[in-house]
Amino acid sequence: MDDSEIIELYWARSETALRETERKYAKQCHSVAYNILKNREDAEECVNDTLERAWNAIPPARPEKLAAFLLKITRNLSLDRYDAAHAQKRGSGSVAAAIDELAECLPDASANPDAILEGSDITAALNAFLSTLSPETRRVFMRRYWFADSINDIAQGYGLAEAKVKSILFRARKKLKSDLDKEGIIV
C-alpha cells in the first residue's frame, strides 16, 4: 500500500492505517530508536508512541512524506527519553561517538562571540549544507548523524569499506565546519 492510501485511512479513522504503518515503517523506526536508546524494550515503546502520535496528528496533518514524518517523531521521542534517563550527557555507543564527531564542526567562537542563534537557524544552515553534498555523501552523513547508525552498519548498508565511510564523514564534517564558519553561525 502506498503512502497516500495509508494517509487516507488515517483521515477515514480506520485502524487499518496503524496496521499498514506498522507493517511498512516499524522496522526503520525501531532501528532509529534502538541506535539512540540501545535498549530493545525502550525502542519498541518509542515505536508504539510514534504510532500513537501519528494517529493523533493525522488529521489535520497530511504529511507529504510519511516515512520522514514518522522517523522524525521516533527520533525526537527517543532523544527525549534518553535525555530524561541521562540528565548530564547524551549518548552512549554510536550516539555519543556521533556527537563527539560533530564537535569538530563547531565553528570558531572568536569569529562572532556575540551571535546567538535559534535552533531553527542552525537547521536552515544544515539544510543549505546538505543541499551542497553529493547524494552518496549526504546519505552517509544522514545515516550517521540523523539515524545514529554505527560506521559498520553504514558500511554494510551501502556496501562500502569502513575506511571509505570514515573518509566520507571526515570530509563532510570539514565542509560543515567551513560552511558554519562562513555563515558566522555560533552553535
Added chain:
Amino acid sequence: MKANNIFTALGGVEDRYIEEAAVAARSPASPAPRWMIYARRLVPMAACLVILAASALILIHRTANNGGGAPDTGEMIAGDRKEIAANVGRVSTDVPPQQAPEPANPEPGGSVKYDNEAVDHGYAAAGNASPELEFEIVQAMPGDAAMSIEALTLDAARAIPTLGAYIPQSIPNGFIFESAHRADNVLSVHWSHSYDYIELHISDLTVTQSREHMLPDAIQSGELSLELITARTYTSTESGVDAGKWMARFSVLYGNVLVEVSSKGVSPEALLDMLEFDIPG
C-alpha cells in the same frame, strides 16, 4: 553541550533528505544474507580460477601442438628493448612440409617483423624435421605507443623527467625494489617485503586524462596528515598471512602529478613518512 545542538537541530532538516537516506540503505537490522556476503567473495575468486584454468589449457594445447617447442611466454611479452637479427622462427606442424615462404628479413636498424603467414599456415622450413619457434617478440611495432610497456630499473625510473622525481627516496624498512615500468604515460613502481607490498602509479595530469576520476578523493600534498592517511587505511579481516595487516589505497596530488598508493603491511605512519617529501626544483 554544543555539538548536541547540531545533533538536535538535524532533527528538523528537510524530509526529502531523511527519505533519501531511509530508502537508499538496507536496514541495519536486516544485513545482507550471509550467503550473499560469501558469494561476493567467492565469485571473483571463482572467476579468477576459471581464467587461470582456461589459460593453462590453452598453453598446454599449444605446447602439445608445437611438440614441446613452445616459446617461453615470458619472452614473448613486450618488455626490454632488443634488436632481433635472426629470421622469423619456424613452427612445427602436422601439415606435410610445403615450400617455406621467404623468411622475413630484419628491417635495417629495427626489429624483425612477425611473419603471420609462417605461423598461421604452419609452413615448415625446408629440411627441418622438428622445427622450433625461435624468435622473441620484445618490442611492439614502432610507433604503437598504446602497446609500449617499458621495463625499468629503479635508477632509470627515477631519471624519467617529471614522474621520476615523485618516487619516494625513503621506503619503509625491509621493502626491496621489485619492478618499475612505464606504460601509457603512467610510471608504476613496486616494492615488496615477503607478502607485503607497496605500489605507486605516478601520472602527470597535464599529459594524461586517464586518472582524472581519482581526483575527487585525492589528498592534496600540502594537507597530508596522519589523520587523513589513517582514514584511508584499514586492517584486513582476512584470515591467514593477511590477518590484521594494514591495507591502504588512496591518491596524493602534488600539483599536477598524481601519485596513487596501494599497499599492504605498511602502517599509516610509515606511509606518511614515505610520502612527505620535497620535490626538487
